[in-house]
Amino acid sequence: MAEIKCPKCAGPVQFDAGTKFTKCSYCSSQIYIDRSGAGFYYAIPFTLSESDAVGTFKRWAGGSTKAKDLDRLAQVTKVTKKYFPVYMFRRDVDGREEVLLEPAGSTILPGLHRLKLPGGDLQIFDAQFNTSGAEMVQPDIAMTHYLSSLPGKAKEQSLVYFPIWELEYRFKGTDYQVVVDASSSEVFASVFPTRSSLAYLAVSTAGFIAFVAEGLLATVNLYAGAALMAITVAAVFASSLYVARRL
Amino acid sequence: MSGQLSVGLNCPSCGGAISVSEGESSLNCRYCGSTLYIEGDNGVNTVAFKNKLDRDAAIKATKAWWRKGFKARDLKSAGAITEVYPIYLPFWSIGTRVAGWVCGYEEKTTTDSKGNTRTEREYKEEMVLMDLSFSEIACDPGDLGIRSLRNFNGEASFEDMDMIPSFESTTSRDDAMAHARADAMARGRASARIPNITFESLHVLVRKLSMIYYPVWVARYTYQDRMYIATVDGVTGQMLSGRAPGDPLYQSLAVTAGTSLGGLAAAGGIIAAFTFQSEIGIAGVILGLIVLGGTYWFFRHGSEIIEGDFADRKQLASLKKGQLGSLLGGARI
Numbered sequence: 001m002a003e004i005k006c007p008k009c010a011g012p013v014q015f016d017a018g019t020k021f022t023k024c025s026y027c028s029s030q031i032y033i034d035r036s037g038a039g040f041y042y043a044i045p046f047t048l049s050e051s052d053a054v055g056t057f058k059r060w061a062g063g064s065t066k067a068k069d070l071d072r073l074a075q076v077t078k079v080t081k082k083y084f085p086v087y088m089f090r091r092d093v094d095g096r097e098e099v100l101l102e103p104a105g106s107t108i109l110p111g112l113h114r115l116k117l118p119g120g121d122l123q124i125f126d127a128q129f130n131t132s133g134a135e136m137v138q139p140d141i142a143m144t145h146y147l148s149s150l151p152g153k154a155k156e157q158s159l160v161y162f163p164i165w166e167l168e169y170r171f172k173g174t175d176y177q178v179v180v181d182a183s184s185s186e187v188f189a190s191v192f193p194t195r196s197s198l199a200y201l202a203v204s205t206a207g208f209i210a211f212v213a214e215g216l217l218a219t220v221n222l223y224a225g226a227a228l229m230a231i232t233v234a235a236v237f238a239s240s241l242y243v244a245r246r247l
Numbered sequence: 248m249s250g251q252l253s254v255g256l257n258c259p260s261c262g263g264a265i266s267v268s269e270g271e272s273s274l275n276c277r278y279c280g281s282t283l284y285i286e287g288d289n290g291v292n293t294v295a296f297k298n299k300l301d302r303d304a305a306i307k308a309t310k311a312w313w314r315k316g317f318k319a320r321d322l323k324s325a326g327a328i329t330e331v332y333p334i335y336l337p338f339w340s341i342g343t344r345v346a347g348w349v350c351g352y353e354e355k356t357t358t359d360s361k362g363n364t365r366t367e368r369e370y371k372e373e374m375v376l377m378d379l380s381f382s383e384i385a386c387d388p389g390d391l392g393i394r395s396l397r398n399f400n401g402e403a404s405f406e407d408m409d410m411i412p413s414f415e416s417t418t419s420r421d422d423a424m425a426h427a428r429a430d431a432m433a434r435g436r437a438s439a440r441i442p443n444i445t446f447e448s449l450h451v452l453v454r455k456l457s458m459i460y461y462p463v464w465v466a467r468y469t470y471q472d473r474m475y476i477a478t479v480d481g482v483t484g485q486m487l488s489g490r491a492p493g494d495p496l497y498q499s500l501a502v503t504a505g506t507s508l509g510g511l512a513a514a515g516g517i518i519a520a521f522t523f524q525s526e527i528g529i530a531g532v533i534l535g536l537i538v539l540g541g542t543y544w545f546f547r548h549g550s551e552i553i554e555g556d557f558a559d560r561k562q563l564a565s566l567k568k569g570q571l572g573s574l575l576g577g578a579r580i
Contacts, residue, residue: 006255008255020269021267021269029264030256030267032255032256052474055469055474058473059473059474059475062473062492062550063550063559064548064549064563065548071472088417099418099422116387117417119336119384119414120386120415121334121412121414181389183389184387184388184390185389185390185391186390197547200543201543204539204543207503207506208506208509208513208539209510210506211506211509211510211511211514212510212511212514212517214514215511215513215515215518216517233503233507236499236502236503236506237499237500240502240546241498244495244498244546244549244550245495
């Protein structure tokens with residue numbers, strides 16, 4: 001919660017991040033909060049603990065496009081808790097409202113150069129805000145740098161700190177990095193060990209071709225075709241189960 | 248922060264204090280009765296739906312969902328819910344009306360008993376008049392797997408807003424409006440059911456714009472050291488989205504069924520093509536390949552079951568087309 005003075009009676013009026021209109025609790029006058037001339041600082045609280053972040057990474061690492069057993073074999077070597085800054089500008093461009101996100105700091109972290117602001121409960125970032133021990137990544141580009149070059153008229157400008165867990169892990173001698181968004185659990189990674197589709201394709205195509213051949217054979221010799229089909233069913237089932245479990 | 252930030256609102260005629268809520272564009276002064284029009288940033292009409300679910304109901308819905316579909320068989324015993332909490336998600340809710348005309352033709356090919364084929368054009372003109380609702384999440388959905396509303400009805404109440412953390416709107420109202428217009432245009436065009444369009448004149452009117460804060464329960468659970476999330480609708484109690492572990496047994500059963508049924512359909516097609524009719528034959532082979540492709544897909548990616556609007560699910564779907572192509576290419580050799 002932030003506080004302003006009521007323009008009528010000068011009493012303290014509290015307002016939240018999304019509030020546009022509010023009422024003074026002392027003189028009950030209606031107040032419009034004009035954000036166009038000021039810069040706001042917001043932060044999104046952490047909803048993922050360190051173990052939640054590691055668990056989310058393991059869920060991601062267990063996905064079908066990742067190397068088999070990456071979730072079990074990856075060794076998490078370092079976990080860092082950070083607040084990452086991004087600028088959010090709300091502008092009136094020829095009568096249309098536009099939201100523009102701009103970088104506040106340069107980064108080589110995966111996913112974060114794509115510039116997005118994960119959904120979250122924006123809270124006013126002031127001395128009372130509890131950063132819960134996270135490292136604050138300092139913005140190295142000033143807000144005023146953008147203000148002069150952005151199109152349209154200002155409606156609101158803010159610096160938003162969003163919470164991330166930065167994980168480093170080692171898999172088969174190589175180090176990788178992922179970022180877990182600690183508000184909505186999204187995982188960002190640019191490079192990761194992948195799984196080959198070859199074994200999956202091989203089992204499927206071999207099984208298919210065998211059945212086509214046996215289907216044709218069955219029209220000539222029903223018993224031989226049926227017997228071979230039974231064997232193929234067992235073979236495809238066993239090999240696919242092995243592939244799904246191990247490869 | 249100074250007094251610059253806030254503007255007191257008075258009636259321009261009598262100077263009395265006025266009371267206005269977000270989204271209103273005109274009102275009458277309580278004291279002198281003047282009709283006032285609000286200029287500038289008047290915000291958006293905002294409603295919040297009352298949360299109807301409690302913790303236990305959200306847990307129950309998640310556990311019931313675990314048992315459905317091709318999820319890991321031991322999920323109900325090995326899965327453990329670690330955290331359940333409600334959030335308010337902001338959605339742009341836009342009511343549109345699309346009206347106009349679509350003209351064009353449909354081509355019909357017929358084969359008579361002598362084997363001559365004829366193609367006829369049937370000309371069509373359809374009137375379109377529809378009222379539509381469009382919704383779009385007003386923040387980045389992250390990994391929640393929710394992009395739009397399925398339910399537009401609920402008891403409007405702001406009383407939970409202080410208790411439940413609410414995600415802030417961080418997207419543009421006018422972008423949402425443009426998406427609603429494009430959606431109405433596409434749905435209006437589709438409703439005419441004309442395959443070849445030669446002329447169209449469709450107009451979209453935006454009838455209502457509001458921001459709905461919708462209660463959603465987030466359930467986090469663990470399975471074999473992995474952490475998954477699922478979301479439950481806080482008004483209807485339905486599952487909205489979620490990720491869950493798959494089961495290798497279902498994957499291999501799928502591919503066994505797919506290769507055998509697909510292979511036999513293709514074999515039947517080949518036989519039909521050589522004995523009596525080539526069209527049925529080709530249809531049989533194509534059907535076989537489609538069955539193979541679908542089950543291969545589940546075999547390859549069924550280790551995680553994804554339900555909802557997730558970004559990686561879309562990526563997988565676009566990958567699917569490419570891989571299916573290479574699979575069909577491989578099957579032809």
